[in-house]
Amino acid sequence: xxxxIYPGTFDPVTNGHIDVIKRASELFDSVIVTIAVNASxxxxxxxxxxxxxxxxxLKDFNNVEVDSFDGLVVEHAKxxxxxxxxxxxRAISDFEYEFxxxxxxxxxxxxxxxxxLMPHEKYTYLNSSLIRNLAELKADISEFVPKTVLLALSxxxx
Ligand code: COA
Numbered sequence: 001x002x003x004x005i006y007p008g009t010f011d012p013v014t015n016g017h018i019d020v021i022k023r024a025s026e027l028f029d030s031v032i033v034t035i036a037v038n039a040s041x042x043x044x045x046x047x048x049x050x051x052x053x054x055x056x057x058l059k060d061f062n063n064v065e066v067d068s069f070d071g072l073v074v075e076h077a078k079x080x081x082x083x084x085x086x087x088x089x090r091a092i093s094d095f096e097y098e099f100x101x102x103x104x105x106x107x108x109x110x111x112x113x114x115x116x117l118m119p120h121e122k123y124t125y126l127n128s129s130l131i132r133n134l135a136e137l138k139a140d141i142s143e144f145v146p147k148t149v150l151l152a153l154s155x156x157x158x
Contacts, residue, residue, distance in 0.1 A: 004028045004115065006086040007036040007073045010050050011043040012149045013057055014131055016123030020088040023117045025061050032080055033058065035068035044132055049152065057146040074109040084113040090124045 006024060010017060010033070024031045035050050043050070047068050054066040069076045077085055085105060087098050102114035126144055134141050135153035142150055 001030060001081075002028045003030040003032065003080065003082045004084045004086050005032045005034045005073070005077050005080060005082045007034045007076070009038050009041055009043060009128065010035055010054060011041070011045055011128050012050065012131065012145065012152065013054050014123070014126050014128060014145050014149070015143075016088070016090070016119045016126040018057060018146065019119040019123055020086065020117050021058065021061065021064060023119075024086045024115075025064050028084075029063060031061075031064045031086070032082065033064060033066045034073075034076060035066075036073055036076070037070050044156065045152070053146070053148050053152055056148040072108065074105050074112050077112045078109065082112070084115050086115055086117060088119050089116045090119060090126070 004024060006021060008017065021031060021033060033054055035047055035054070045053070051066055051068055058064045058066060067080075073085060085102075087102070089095065089098060098116065102116075105112060105114060131141055131145060131149075132153070136157045138157070141153070145153070
């Protein structure tokens with residue numbers, strides 16, 4: 001059983017994340033999408049809200065589960081018996097931060113390998129902050145996020 005985890009803030013999940021998850025689910029037997037804590041972020045949505053949005057958006061993938069944790073990502077990977085960590089690379093600008101995190105995670109646990117997947121190029125410029133800003137300004141974001149996220153954002157910014 002080749003299991004991987006895909007950690008992130010997912011505030012909220014976008015179609016770019018889902019593109020990465022789909023690719024991972026085709027390559028590995030099991031994918032756990034994990035809401036992790038990035039200490040430098042103050043999320044708009046609670047963990048429970050983000051879990052619900054992820055679960056609803058991913059309900060059609062039969063080898064994808066969703067969870068959350070507060071701690072080291074490599075420890076969580078080990079606890080759930082994952083062999084690797086999935087991260088998305090959208091553009092060169094992602095590379096330095098991701099490279100640093102991947103090497104630090106490897107230093108912390110050399111058994112856990114980071115695998116980078118590239119989402120479709122139409123999602124290159126997408127990120128969750130941009131989505132939150134656009135939603136607040138009432139722009140049409142329906143092509144960038146799942147329906148459940150669209151609904152949750154319209155409730156937050158009504
Ligand atoms: N499509 C669209 N957007 C994407 C994307 C994709 N495929 N991939 C990344 N993004 C965006 C995210 O929406 C997010 O946007 P935002 O900053 O505007 O909110 C940004 O890119 C990066 O976010 P994310 O992938 O959620 O990573 P992160 O940097 O917020 O979180 C953690 C990184 C949570 C994985 C990291 O902090 C961590 O591992 N924390 C646990 C503690 C730990 O182990 N620390 C040691 C690490 S070495």
